Amino acid sequence: MFSTETTHEVDHTVAVPLGPRSYNIRVVANDPAGFGPFARAELARTWAGASCRSALIVTDMHIADLGIPATIQASLGDIGIAALIAVLPAGESTKSLENASRLYDELVKLQADRHTLIVGLGGGVIGDLAGFVAATYARGLPLIMIPTTLLAQVDSSVGGKVGVNHPGAKNIIGAFHQPAGVWIDTQYLSNLPTRELRCGLAEVVKYGVILDAEFFANLEQIAEDVLRREHGALARIIMRCCEIKALVVAADEREETGLRAMLNFGHTIGHAIEAVAGYDGPYKHGEAVAVGMVAECRLAERLGWIKKGDVTDRLVRLLERFGLPTRATELDTGRLIEAMSRDKKNRNGAIRFVLPRALGKVELTDSADVDDILTVLSA
């Protein structure tokens, strides 16, 4: 299914079917001129977007240094939308209520109305912040996501989860606000630092484990092409991840049935690692998720859900080929458990995990007790 060709002639669309909130994700390879027509077509399908004449492009300093916001501004100009650019510092601390408030100030200055478009141009931090502002200003503005990191392209830009951090809790202030469209250009990944690419690959691998064993096997075959950033290989993995995410989001948009929670495989332990090691500490989100996925596979082995070795060995080998960590033995296990006990998936005091039954099949469970978790963490 996934060939290793290097063509730049990539132009694929994934539909996210959500009734009146439906939208398209377009995956291209180096097509700056295509953005304007895509934006116009996606906006035209909504009441607010159809008469859009102004926009605020929210981005960070790295992306601004590459000159990308100016090209997006010009494309919007071509379709009759006058856009201002707001440039924020890069990094997790940007995702704050203070910065949301600064963006509200810009919108007031711009005399924004309910038809003013917000463009989130950057990685997950920018997308979440821009999306939060779009969700809240004037009770909701049209939003287009242009994710520029692999992690944002395969995960955070799709599905409508937007928000900012509270100093005491990550992602705790937020909303569901679906974009009007998502524009993914693999060309943006050419400039991505290797460590960031690897972090995105952790989430890519996750999709194989949770829902698609064939995709996992394909990743094993094309790992080197992906690491070489061949556009054909990148576009195909991004497409498959977006297809899977679109299916999951369409089935459980607001994470109420347990289906969307599947996307949290590796994240119960991963989030705890980030919380204990510090958000600007030694583990980036994707690295913590990589370690979390391995530990959660070992937990599934302990519960007898999967055979020892099997899934876990293949997962460890693939993550290692992608240059990702698979263990974090230096962290205090008691503090990790404490952090897990604050996980958003928990119910009635029990820590809940998404664990594999096989490669490509996971279930949400609260059947692991603290002893099981401690044993796995100490191993």
Ligand code: GLY
């Ligand atoms: N990143 C997990 C979700 O969108 O539900």
